[in-house]
Amino acid sequence: xxxxxxxxxxxxxxxxxxxxxxxxxxxxxxxxxxxxxxxxxxxxxxxxxxxxxxxxxxxxxxxxxxxxxxxxxxxxxxxxxxxxxxxxxxxxxxxxxxxxxxxxxxxxxxxxxxxxxxxxxxxxxxx
Amino acid sequence: xxxxxxxxxxxxxxxxxxxxxxxxxxxxxxxxxxxxxxxxxxxxxxxxxxxxxxxxxxxxxxxxxxxxxxxxxxxxxxxxxxxxxxxxxxxxxxxxxxxxxxxxxxxxxxxxxxxxxxxxxxxxxxxxxxxxxxxxxxxxxxxxxxxxxxxxxxxxxxxxxxxxxxxxxx
Numbered sequence: 001x002x003x004x005x006x007x008x009x010x011x012x013x014x015x016x017x018x019x020x021x022x023x024x025x026x027x028x029x030x031x032x033x034x035x036x037x038x039x040x041x042x043x044x045x046x047x048x049x050x051x052x053x054x055x056x057x058x059x060x061x062x063x064x065x066x067x068x069x070x071x072x073x074x075x076x077x078x079x080x081x082x083x084x085x086x087x088x089x090x091x092x093x094x095x096x097x098x099x100x101x102x103x104x105x106x107x108x109x110x111x112x113x114x115x116x117x118x119x120x121x122x123x124x125x126x127x
Numbered sequence: 128x129x130x131x132x133x134x135x136x137x138x139x140x141x142x143x144x145x146x147x148x149x150x151x152x153x154x155x156x157x158x159x160x161x162x163x164x165x166x167x168x169x170x171x172x173x174x175x176x177x178x179x180x181x182x183x184x185x186x187x188x189x190x191x192x193x194x195x196x197x198x199x200x201x202x203x204x205x206x207x208x209x210x211x212x213x214x215x216x217x218x219x220x221x222x223x224x225x226x227x228x229x230x231x232x233x234x235x236x237x238x239x240x241x242x243x244x245x246x247x248x249x250x251x252x253x254x255x256x257x258x259x260x261x262x263x264x265x266x267x268x269x270x271x272x273x274x275x276x277x278x279x280x281x282x283x284x285x286x287x288x289x290x291x292x293x294x295x296x297x
Contacts, residue, residue: 012193015225025225025233057194108255108266115243
């Protein structure tokens with residue numbers, strides 16, 4: 001995956017963004033697998049991204065929009081963006097700090113990295 | 128009045144007392160706290176923040192609320208987040224809030240895109256937090272003891288927010 005490739009994190013909680021920006025919690029990893037699910041966006045029109053969100057997140061769930069970052073933003077935070085198909089275009093942000101001994105300190109480290117990535121996203125793209 | 132409210136707030140917290148009388152005192156104190164917090168005139172922006180938190184709690188009460196397999200909002204995280212909001216000094220900007228995939232509540236101060244202070248209220252009194260301030264950044268864990276944020280945390284939030292009290296509206 002190239003550094004300039006756009007990655008979209010679908011925003012499914014109204015608390016994960018506001019008018020100005022995306023909040024760090026939007027990028028925190030799933031506690032079950034330690035990964036943050038994203039979709040490779042490419043130069044496709046926004047309508048395509050909306051269609052992917054509807055298909056992958058589910059039509060019965062509200063998708064408010066997406067936070068768009070680049071793979072380089074992930075790598076700058078000392079994490080990695082890795083293709084993870086299926087489904088098509090799916091990828092994961094991996095390499096999050098993790099500790100069984102001190103999960104709270106690991107969580108603090110995750111929050112720092114999530115805030116770093118969220119800052120790069122800027123304002124959310126609203127659907 | 129503020130001192131009376133603080134004392135009532137302290138009594139409203141579930142403690143180790145088990146007698147029927149102690150339980151009644153705790154319940155009555157909790158009712159007084161709730162009544163006061165419903166009054167925006169008396170409780171101001173904290174009332175608004177607590178309402179916002181209740182809306183998020185309703186949104187995230189079921190597992191997989193985010194479509195990515197998130198845990199449901201943990202009741203202890205919700206009550207701790209409320210305690211933290213109530214304890215904030217009146218001159219400190221209110222945070223915006225979000226629920227995290229592990230069921231914790233994130234309290235975020237985001238005065239500008241370059242400055243962030245984010246604190247997690249979770250299942251214990253340990254509070255993971257992190258900050259970004261331009262090129263400076265870091266993370267640590269603090270404890271919420273005696274119903275108060277550690278003074279160091281309050282100082283750091285003040286530093287991040289600086290003189291700009293116009294913290295992002297949620």
